[in-house]
Amino acid sequence: MKVxxxxxxxxxxxxxxxxxxxxxxxxxxxxxxxKASEMHEYHVNFLDExxxxxxxxxxxxxxxxxxxxxxxxxxxxxLQMAALAYSTQVEKLDVAICNVGRSLGKSKEAxxxxxEYAVLDQISGGRLIAGFPVALSFxxxxxxxxxxxxxxxxxxxxxxxxxKAWSSKEVFAFNGKFNxxxxxxxxxxxxxxxxxxxxPAIGNPVTMGNIIDADDAFLYLSWFGPKLxxxxxxxxxxxxxxxxxxxxxxxRLSFVQCVAVGETDEEAHRLYKPHVEAAFRxxxxxxxxxxxxxxxxxxxxxxxxxxxxxGDFGLVMKMRDIKYEELVDSQACIxxxxxxxxxxLIELAKNFGIGNMVLMVQHGSMSHELxxxxxxxxxxxxxxxxxxxxxxxxxxxxxxPTGVAS
Amino acid sequence: xxxxxxxxxxxxxxxIKVWNDQIDMKVKVAGNGPALVxxxxxxxLYWDEFLDRLSESYTVxxxxxxxxxxxxxxxxxxxxxxxxxxxxxxxxxxxxxxxNAVAIGQSMGGMVACDMAAHYxxxxxxxxxxxxxGLWRDDAPIMTADLYSAPPEKVPGFLFKxxxxxxxxxxxxxxxxxxxxxxxxxxxxxTLGCTGKFLWPFPDQGLGKRLHRVKTxxxxxxxxxxxxxxxxxxxxxxxxxxxxxVEIIDNCGHIPQMEQLDQTFGLVxxxxxx
Numbered sequence: 001m002k003v004x005x006x007x008x009x010x011x012x013x014x015x016x017x018x019x020x021x022x023x024x025x026x027x028x029x030x031x032x033x034x035k036a037s038e039m040h041e042y043h044v045n046f047l048d049e050x051x052x053x054x055x056x057x058x059x060x061x062x063x064x065x066x067x068x069x070x071x072x073x074x075x076x077x078x079l080q081m082a083a084l085a086y087s088t089q090v091e092k093l094d095v096a097i098c099n100v101g102r103s104l105g106k107s108k109e110a111x112x113x114x115x116e117y118a119v120l121d122q123i124s125g126g127r128l129i130a131g132f133p134v135a136l137s138f139x140x141x142x143x144x145x146x147x148x149x150x151x152x153x154x155x156x157x158x159x160x161x162x163x164k165a166w167s168s169k170e171v172f173a174f175n176g177k178f179n180x181x182x183x184x185x186x187x188x189x190x191x192x193x194x195x196x197x198x199x200p201a202i203g204n205p206v207t208m209g210n211i212i213d214a215d216d217a218f219l220y221l222s223w224f225g226p227k228l229x230x231x232x233x234x235x236x237x238x239x240x241x242x243x244x245x246x247x248x249x250x251x252r253l254s255f256v257q258c259v260a261v262g263e264t265d266e267e268a269h270r271l272y273k274p275h276v277e278a279a280f281r282x283x284x285x286x287x288x289x290x291x292x293x294x295x296x297x298x299x300x301x302x303x304x305x306x307x308x309x310x311g312d313f314g315l316v317m318k319m320r321d322i323k324y325e326e327l328v329d330s331q332a333c334i335x336x337x338x339x340x341x342x343x344x345l346i347e348l349a350k351n352f353g354i355g356n357m358v359l360m361v362q363h364g365s366m367s368h369e370l371x372x373x374x375x376x377x378x379x380x381x382x383x384x385x386x387x388x389x390x391x392x393x394x395x396x397x398x399x400x401p402t403g404v405a406s
Numbered sequence: 407x408x409x410x411x412x413x414x415x416x417x418x419x420x421x422i423k424v425w426n427d428q429i430d431m432k433v434k435v436a437g438n439g440p441a442l443v444x445x446x447x448x449x450x451l452y453w454d455e456f457l458d459r460l461s462e463s464y465t466v467x468x469x470x471x472x473x474x475x476x477x478x479x480x481x482x483x484x485x486x487x488x489x490x491x492x493x494x495x496x497x498x499x500x501x502x503x504x505x506n507a508v509a510i511g512q513s514m515g516g517m518v519a520c521d522m523a524a525h526y527x528x529x530x531x532x533x534x535x536x537x538x539x540g541l542w543r544d545d546a547p548i549m550t551a552d553l554y555s556a557p558p559e560k561v562p563g564f565l566f567k568x569x570x571x572x573x574x575x576x577x578x579x580x581x582x583x584x585x586x587x588x589x590x591x592x593x594x595x596x597t598l599g600c601t602g603k604f605l606w607p608f609p610d611q612g613l614g615k616r617l618h619r620v621k622t623x624x625x626x627x628x629x630x631x632x633x634x635x636x637x638x639x640x641x642x643x644x645x646x647x648x649x650x651x652v653e654i655i656d657n658c659g660h661i662p663q664m665e666q667l668d669q670t671f672g673l674v675x676x677x678x679x680x
Contacts, residue, residue, distance in 0.1 A: 026555075142555060147606040149482065149599040177486060290555050296599020300479045304592035 001389040004060035004358045005053030008072035009046050012365050019320050024286035026142050028070045045368040054088050056379030060096030062358050065103050067143045071283030078116045085124035096401050097124045103135030105151040106144045110158035114165040118190045126191040126403040133200045138291035149296030154178050196399040203233040203312045212244050217399040219254040224314030225330025234352040250355030251397045258333035258360040261377040265336040276333045277324040279364025285319030338381035349389050411576040414458045424497040428484045431498050432475040434468040437461025441507035445515030450474040450597035456663035469498050473600030482600040488611045510534040524616040533624040537660050539609035546636045551607050567631040567659040617646040624650040625677040629658030
């Protein structure tokens, strides 16, 4: 199994009453909440922590894109990824540079994404994993002004343009609904023949069907509590894979799992409890529920389905004042000593057929020191055994970077 | 508690094939007499007492914007631009054989009606706009983006000065059969999504550049307490449409024909009779 270290970039020093007073996205008051010196420090911390993971034996580094968000200050994660691509190249660290998003339903400049990813692939010597999420509704629609009902059409067209821009041998004209380019001929093209694509989604059957048909890897997340949502989403996924005549290869499935490791279970709960609880309350919990689906963002069938059966959303509705114990019980975050964490991760991977485990290692207010400790303990005591999962089965990994094409 | 609101509703539905036969446009029809075309707001066509009363003197034609008709949601994907939408409405009116009709538009429908009158300057005999969107002033933001982003319990406060009135309660009520609720909610949400295609993030398709072309005799009615589209826009419409009169209704939010039905209907009746 491939094991990646994943981080969002929350503002780490939010007030304790943040979730009562503020939303985490769109209208969060910057000047009231942010100290300039801290914001700078967190940017450097983020890169230091990612480099620590790269040096410690993780197979890859992963991150996401969100604009105008206090819980993930990565309006364009390719900027951070460029720094990491170069630094890991200099240190000869063979880690995947996995940007789980630039959000294609949000982007009004898709060709720029094709170019950015190509540049990352060149700097890293073909280590890019290209993430193509649709975008959360608040980000595409409220932050970027895309009419909600056009989000998915924009995603599809942007994706099409990027694929053509990467692969076409000829200069071509692209006359789309949203993109108008008389000459497409990007420099550079990716260093790999074609970077592998990972597509994050939350289990919508239409989106998952498209992911499988495109032969992308599906990336699912633990944030809603995999004990509540895992079985239904993963069963749905593998059923759809089989229905479409594709192989049940675990490598086509990636999973983001929050983890927090201490020397012992007791230490882990003591150290991480306040951070994990605050992370969920102040992050996902403080996104107004409408911000996850403005009218038109979700297909009418999806809306009907959710009204009938809100189960796919797990803990979301009560996240704003969620209790730590519920987060741990539902496995929204796996917390404990190395053996406890390892056991739960192995069980998840085997039960659900996960080939790529993307471990989220920093949560909310966790300090730099505690994040480094979490990464160290994971790398030393958990990751080596995770890597052995599926080792006795002979699956091709068609969703992993290949290096510079020959 | 029984709701005192009693709505007769449309007599029939006509289906008009438009846009090179790609769209079945549903038009609700009621009454007899001269033709009156009603352009619905962002929430879709809601047949209310105002339309009932109009249908006592007029043949009321109320087209449903593509995508907002129950059971035909994907028609919206055939309409790429606001320009397409205006042409589609023109085609519907033409195929219905309607000439020289009265046009009434509420909110988004008011914008569409004004734009139809700006594009087809001889299409209507009279034009009535009820709290229309379509203009934009930085000092008086229109709150459509906030409405679309609001939790359901906050929506009535954008539309009514007093959301407790029976007409408002009736409009927001869910089906009594629980099995019908998912489809109902899906339809309501999707309808806002469809109309949002032309309202998001601002309900400004450039009407301000075209209003000077409207030569139709126009009545602009505004709820003084409109929390969605501030009443200052009443004056803007009045200034920019040459042959217009403006009426402001006290104690009234964004939907005067529901919140102050008698007064609104009286103004419309008087205007059309003049």
